[in-house]
Structure formats: C-alpha cells, structure tokens
Amino acid sequence: MSGDLGQRLQSVRKRRGLTQRELAANSAVSVSLIRKIEQGERDDTRIETLRRLAVALGCPLTALIGAAPRAPESRDGELWAATRRAIDAPRPDVAVEPHAEEAVAESLAAAVRLYHDNRYELLARVLPDLVDASESVSPVLRARILQLTGSVMVQTRQLGTARRVLDHALAAAQASDDLLDAASVVVTLCWLLLVERRFQQVDDLAIDWADRIEPRISTATDRELSTWGWLLLRGSAAAIRDNRPDDADDMMRFAQAAAVAVKREPRGYQDYWTVFGPATVAMKRVENAVIDDRPDLALRLAHDVPTGLRPTSDNRNRHLLDVARAHLDLARPDPALDILIRLSGEARPWLIEQRLAKDLLARLIGRRRTLTPEMRTLADLMHLEY
Template sequence: MIGFSIAVFLRQKDTLNLYGGRTLAVSQRRGERRKMTIIKWTGIEVAALRTALRDTQVQFADRIGCSIESVGKWERRGADITLGAKYSECMDTARRRLDDEQRARFEAALDQDQRKASADVFPRPAGDPTGCSRSPMVMIRPSGGASDGSRRGSGDDSISTLRRLLMGCIPDTPPVKEAEMAAAVAGTWDLFFSARLGEMERTLPAVLAGAYSAAEESTGERRRRVHILLAQLLHASANLLGYVAHADLAALALARADALAAESGDELTQAAIKGSQSWILAKSGLYDNAAAYAEVAAVGIEPRLSTATPRHMAIWGELLCYAAFAASRTGDYGEARRFLRLCESAGTQLEDDYGTRPEASNVFGRTSAASFGVINEVSANRPREALKLASVISGGDTGIPPTLQSRRLINVAHAQIGSRDDAGAVDTLRRACSMAPEFVGHIPLAHELTNELMNRRSRLQASGLLGVADHLGSSIRA
C-alpha cells in the first residue's frame, strides 16, 4: 500500500455536504442578537465552532483534548454523529469562551446551514431515483404538449431545461433501454472531450429525461445498474455546467450523482464523482476544502499497485491530481508535489493511449502528473521548472482528447509568459484555440493571458495575437 495521512478540512460553507438534523433552541427579540442553545452537539456544530475559532484541526483537537482523527470523523459525518457527554461538555465550555466576533461567526455558520436545509436544494423522496435526502421531488407530468426532449433551442433554453430536470421537474418521457443509456453515457462524454459543448448542451435534456424515466420504473438489479448509468450522465452534465459558468447546477448534479453511486454500491464511480466535486469546490475558491475532499476520496480507494485494475488506477490518479491542484492554490507547493509523486506511480501502471482509457469520465494518463506539475510550478513562481515539465508532456500519451490538450496548452502558455517568452505564448494559445475553439472560450485563464499579452503586443507579431483575442472576444485593443 502507498500510504499518506488524511487531513480533513471540510467546513460549513462546503456546499457539497448534505448536512441535516441539527437541533437548536433559538430565541430572538427585535433589535437583539439571537442567543442559541445547543441541545445536542453533532459534527455540524463542531465544524461551526472550529470555523468560529479559526482553528486548524490540530489546534482544535488540542483545545478540546481529543485526537485529530476524532475531529475529522465528527466533521465528515456531520449530523449523522452525536457527541457523548464528555466531549459535549468540552464543546459547551469552548463555546462559552467565544468573544463577540467569534460567537457571530459561529451563529452565522449555523444559520447558513439552516438556510440550506430549508431551501430543499437537494430533495430526496422515498423511491426517488436520485437517492438524495430531503423533501419529496416534484415529478411534473404535463397534461398536454409533453416535451419529448428533442427541442433544440438556444443555449439558455437548454440550461433552463437542465435546471428543471435537476430540481426534479421530469417531463413525461418514454424510458430508454439500459443499452441505450450505456451508449448515451459514452456518447455524452465523447462530446465533452471532443470540445463539442454546444451539441452536448442541446442533447443532454432529452437523454437525462429518458434516463430518469428508466430509473423510475426499474427494480432489483436492473435498478442498480440504471442508477449507476444515471449517475454517470449526471456526472457528465456537471462537467459541462461547471465550464459554462453554472457551478451551482454542477454542484447539484454532482450531489445527485454521488447519492446514486453510493446507493448502488459502486465505489469507483462514486470516487470519480468526488473528483469533480473537488474541482467545483476549487472553482468556488474553497481550496482547503477541495484538497481535503479529493485526498479523503483517494485514501478511500487507495489501490495495491500490483493488483489494481486500470480503471482503479486511473480514478485514483485523477483524485490525486485534483488534490495537488487545490494544494497548489493554497500555496502548499510541497504538498502538491507529494501528491504528484503519487500520481506518477499511478501513471506508470497505465498505457500511453488515451483511446483505451478504462473510464469514460477519466482522462488521467502517464503525463498527468507533469501537466498538473506545470500548474504547481507556475503558482510557485518557478516558470522554468514548469517549462521543463511541459516538455515531458509532449513526449507522452497519444490520443489525448482536445479538451484536455487545449487546457494543458493554456497552462504551458502561462509558464511561457512567466519566462518572458511572449511570442511562444502567443503561438501556444493559437494552437489551443485551433484545437478546441469552443472549449477554450470557457477557460478564464485563456482570457487573462490574452489580455496580458495584448498590453505587451508592441513586442509581438500582432496578427497572431489579434486572432486569439478576436476568437476569445477580448475587450483589450489598445
């Protein structure tokens, strides 16, 4: 076993944790700050108290007189765990000692959770195919003019339809067969990796509606298999939504996918989904949470290198990449390098050809550690080291999908700009745009780098840079 320590930093603002069941007695008078009495301490209140104190888990464990493993367990399990009398008393004491500012943070954290719970963002009825837990899902069955899901309207129409589907408004659509669902999963991910996001956006609503209908009518072992396929479709939907600036819907799709995979007992599918949940947290700036989420998921499926299947290694490696990315964003470059060394171990177990990858959602390969290393070294202000890793990428995997390769090229351009190779950066950005023109427009870093180069364009071949700027719709022309 390759072992590494677990460091859990899941906090109350982590929108992917489905907290619930908190018991509070709240009294409030007009013009006065509320006073909360904690009737029972669960992992939710523990996380809020640590947030209020701004403690690390190590500091908090020392303050309370418990182990760091206990703190991690309480926060991971949330409302599903209730502290015993000894530690509840310790929490009461720590809470009484809060100053006004700390108490305000504590109450704000608990209020935030209460608002999330009352909003029913993640509904789950008994028998709901999504397996999410809260109030019943509304199944809309129009009496007339039922949509067959084939309408191809604007992008906004498609996103609105996806929103309604994810919120539980399922049209009366004929169920698809299991084989058709499996083909739809492969086809949907192919659209994503081929950078055909517009086509993917238009086709997803009909595909999801048919899959939901199939899940609703299935039973037994077939129901389990259909749930796994539905989880994979929701996973694909989340990746699209995350790139087209709908992170809230992406988080919702991933929460539903995660619940389905857990209910179905498919550990590896669930782990792959958790990788994307870490990515969404990072996109929201919650880097500590993102690193912890990916690390815990990686530990949960840690393989034996001598016996693990290629699918197992690929999913584990992808989780380590997400953990490294988030760690680098927190400024912990050494920790990111540690994750990336483990990525290299996983990559050596896989073939070079991406065309034979064992998981439709996964693009992890032998050069993935180097590609994420580029990001880490640029963040650490080591552009020359980043460019050395970039040269490793070009000599590795074959058949890399356009979305992945174009994203890698944008990171290389970032390193080139840091090394003052502006002309090289322009050429790299042009290659990224030609490789995946629709996809590159959704990458904020591509816009940032182009705008930076536009301010230096007197030293560049203006025609090439202007072509990139025109493609991205850059607002800088002076």
C-alpha cells in the same frame, strides 16, 4: 472617468490596428485631442466627439464611456437553458424500459465523445434528454449521466447548477454501491471546488476518498489506479494553490506511482470518463510549477510531456495554456501567442470558455503598442472586453 475613458479608447484603437493619427483621420477628431483623452488629460470630452470616435472604431459608444459588462455569449444563457431546466425540473414520468437501458448507455457514450471533442452545440441538444432519462435508469447509469452534466456545468462556469447536479450524481453513485463510481463523481466535485477556490474542502474530500479506495498497486485494475490517481492529482492541485508545496509534492508522488503502474494512457475514454497515465501526471506537474511561480521549471517539465496527444478539454489543452503562461511569465510572448492561435484552430469551443486564456491574451495585448491581425482575431473570438 477620464483615465478609464483613455484606457478604453486606447484599448479599442489598438484592437482595431489603428494609430492615433489614423483614428484622427477616420473620425475627424484632432490627433491632439485623441492623445489627451488617452493620457487621461480630458474629462470634459463631449458625447458627440466620443460617438464619432466610436463610429470610426466600429464599436458601441458604451465601449468607450463604460457600461455594465455584457453577459458571456450563451455560456450561462440560452445554449444550456434546456439542460438547466431538465436538472431543476426533473421528469420522472419519462419511461425507460429495462431493455432500453443499453440504448441510454450508448447515448451517454456518444455525449461523452461530444464533450471531449468540444462539440458543445450538439451536446447541448442531447444532454436535456439524457438528464430526463436519468430519472428512470439504474443508479450507476444515472450517476454517470449526472457526472457528465456536472462537468459541462463546471466547464461553462455555471457553478450553482454544477453543485446541485453533482450532489445528485454522488447520491446516485452511492446508492449503486459502486465505490469507484462514487469516487469518480468526487473527482469532478473536487474540480468544482477548485474553481470556487475552496481548497481545504478539496483536500479533505480527495484524501478521504483516496483512503477509501486505496488500491494494492501490484494487483489493482487500471480503473482503480486511475480513479485513485485522479483524486491525488486533485488534492495536489488544491495544496499547491493553498501554498502547501510539500503536501502537493507528496500527493503527486503517489499519483506518479499509480501512473507508472498504469504504464500509458489508454486510447479513447475507457471506463466511461477520462484517461490517466504518465502523460497526465507529467502535465499536472507542469501546472503545479506554474501555480508555484516557477515558470522555468514548468518549461523544463514540459519536455517530459509526450507530443501528439489528442486534443481534449481534459488535460492537453489546459496543459498548453500552462505552457503559454510560463512563456509569458518569462517575457516570451511569441511562443505564448503561437499556442493561443494553435488552440483557436484545434479547440475553439473549449478555448472561448477558458478564463485563463482570456487573461493570457489580455497580458499579450497589454504589452504591445500595436496589435497583429492574429491578436485582433483572437480578441474578437474570445470576447475580450474593450
């Protein structure tokens, strides 16, 4: 108890930018007692004393004495509650006239833009109606609506809901007889499985579907190449996490061949979902190097990633977190902090959903005796636990 209490007190004090002596002056608790608490030498500290410390620090008392972790703000709660209700209690009575299907498709395109622009508050307002409308539209449009919904659920780590909605999306895509749409859903399903650390299932799914749609590179469309390439990237991501670097490299090489054929990432999100090209593969090479505990290689590979990429939650922002992690692994905290500050300005709604970002910030803070104002602002923004 005393050791944990001391660690919590020290963490909160550093977050507030106070020295032990300053905290003593603000709380009327002796500096010697504060020092002993933080060093784990006092296990009989009175609750009144702890309360004075909490008041001086401007934090709840439970932040010092330890309580059940608080639930993430809105991520698994009210923000997406209406979307979850629409998924779990479908309304097939929502009529969509044949001529109105085009309007639903336009609404879907607008929702995709909201997702990629990290505008979650607005997306949470429109997504339930789209899910309701998916019951009465063509299978291919239903599959695309549910794939977007599943991606949102994965992004916000509502994994059980994500599994249910992606299963429905795959069934709808297969009913549409559009093999590429079904394969696109599988790409998102593989992302869910990666988050769940079910690497062998990702490997099996990715290879199976890549074999099903394998294009002739010389004559394939960009859509065919992109879908095939993304399946290979998912398989490579699973292999490197499963300590199979040779398999990861093999799939990355095939993905690179597809990217070379595509030549460059298209502008915007064509063919509904995402982008694919040489920059995408370059970023995923960096990610694999970080996972493989080769931060020096990751930073060298990062030089191959074009600058000026559009901030999106798909690839570029995650890539920047990978670069930040590589810097931290090489004991370079300043550029890692610069990246987190940059992302907090460019993609704040996305950043606060990322467990990796929180872990990186915790590592940064843990190495500092005192915190900068930027560090304290980031810690509050990302709800870093006391």
